[in-house]
Amino acid sequence: MKTKVWILIKTSRPLGWPIAPLVFMLGLTAFGAPLTPVALFQLILLSIPYCILLYGVNDIYDYEADKLNPRKSVPDSIEMETEVFPLMKKLAAIMVTVLFASAFLTLNPTNIVAMSLLLFFSYFYSAPPLRFKERPPLDSISNGILYFYAPVLIGASFGATLFDIPIQAYLITACVMGIHSFSTVMDYNADKLVGDRTFAVVLGKRTASLFALVVFILAYIFSGFQGMIVGYFLILCALLAGIITIIPSERIAKYFFYAIGVGFGVVAVFEVLRYMAFFY
Numbered sequence: 001m002k003t004k005v006w007i008l009i010k011t012s013r014p015l016g017w018p019i020a021p022l023v024f025m026l027g028l029t030a031f032g033a034p035l036t037p038v039a040l041f042q043l044i045l046l047s048i049p050y051c052i053l054l055y056g057v058n059d060i061y062d063y064e065a066d067k068l069n070p071r072k073s074v075p076d077s078i079e080m081e082t083e084v085f086p087l088m089k090k091l092a093a094i095m096v097t098v099l100f101a102s103a104f105l106t107l108n109p110t111n112i113v114a115m116s117l118l119l120f121f122s123y124f125y126s127a128p129p130l131r132f133k134e135r136p137p138l139d140s141i142s143n144g145i146l147y148f149y150a151p152v153l154i155g156a157s158f159g160a161t162l163f164d165i166p167i168q169a170y171l172i173t174a175c176v177m178g179i180h181s182f183s184t185v186m187d188y189n190a191d192k193l194v195g196d197r198t199f200a201v202v203l204g205k206r207t208a209s210l211f212a213l214v215v216f217i218l219a220y221i222f223s224g225f226q227g228m229i230v231g232y233f234l235i236l237c238a239l240l241a242g243i244i245t246i247i248p249s250e251r252i253a254k255y256f257f258y259a260i261g262v263g264f265g266v267v268a269v270f271e272v273l274r275y276m277a278f279f280y
Contacts, residue, residue: 007084008091011059012051020046020151022265025272027155031164032279039158042102042111045095046151050122053095054146056088058126096123103154111157118150136199137181137211144177171219175234178212179260182241185209186254205248213241233267236260 021043028039035043063085096119103115124130125142132142152169153162184191184200185208191198200208216238225231240256 004084004087008052008056008088011056011088012048013055016051016055017047018265019147020050022268022272023148023151024155026268026275027152027169028158029155029272029275029279031156031159032275033156033159036158038102038105039155041105042099042154045099045102046154049095050099050118052088053092053099053119054122056092057123060085060088061126061128061131106157108157110160110162111154113162114150114153114157117145118154121146121150134197136197136202137177139184140177140180140199140211143180144173144175147180148176149173168223168225171223172230174215175219175237178215178241179237179257179264181208182212182244182253182260183257185244185248186250186257188250205250205253206245209241209244209248209253213238213245216241229267229270233263236263 024043024046028035033039099115099119103112106112121132121142125132125139125146132138149169153165156165156169181199184198185205187198188200188205192201199211216234220226220231220234220238223230223234225234237260240260244253244256
């Protein structure tokens with residue numbers, strides 16, 4: 001039992017627990033919306049419960065490939081397929097039901113649409129028959145939606161409608177797509193070895209980083225974030241993507257990706273605090 005619990009905790013990716021809640025709070029605070037009981041309920045659901053769904057489905061459908069991937073750590077102390085996967089599937093189904101129910105509790109069309117987008121792309125990113133993760137650039141588009149656009153829209157729905165979302169949100173969504181394409185560079189050899197058709201494997205490492213470079217530059221130009229912390233972050237991202245476009249080193253790309261991830265978290269926290277200081 002302890003082994004199963006430990007595997008479920010690892011499956012849920014503890015480092016990923018705060019991502020969706022943080023993006024949710026960006027949407028909520030950007031429109032000065034109150035953290036109502038229903039909003040708080042969704043905020044909690046988007047942490048560990050949502051991660052169990054997102055990464056549990058991913059691990060189920062990537063299990064065979066992960067066993068061959070030297071980058072992945074697949075426990076062999078128990079029979080994953082027979083002992084843990086049924087539990088993962090049940091938990092994933094429960095999480096989908098609860099997350100959907102939370103959206104309908106809001107009686108808010110924007111919230112329901114956003115939650116539907118989140119659950120659709122979270123499931124079909126990994127699961128057949130669509131399995132977007134092997135259909136570039138749909139893999140990067142899916143990541144932009146499930147990691148940023150959908151959760152920020154869920155939060156924003158408590159103070160705005162779909163038609164109130166500014167262009168900046170769409171530009172940052174595109175940047176998250178670029179971050180995903182950039183991330184496939186560091187895994188190029190491992191993914192190619194096991195036959196994973198990622199952005200970099202299908203289109204090349206330079207193309208993957210070039211796509212990221214272009215969206216970072218466009219976002220900086222058209223977002224109006226010049227002179228702000230978000231703007232400086234976009235410059236950093238463009239610089240790192242530019243270096244990898246010239247020198248497509250997987251090792252360097254890995255460290256650059258970690259730097260971008262940490263930077264994204266720092267900027268997101270800063271922006272949430274800034275909005276809270278302004279509206280509350």
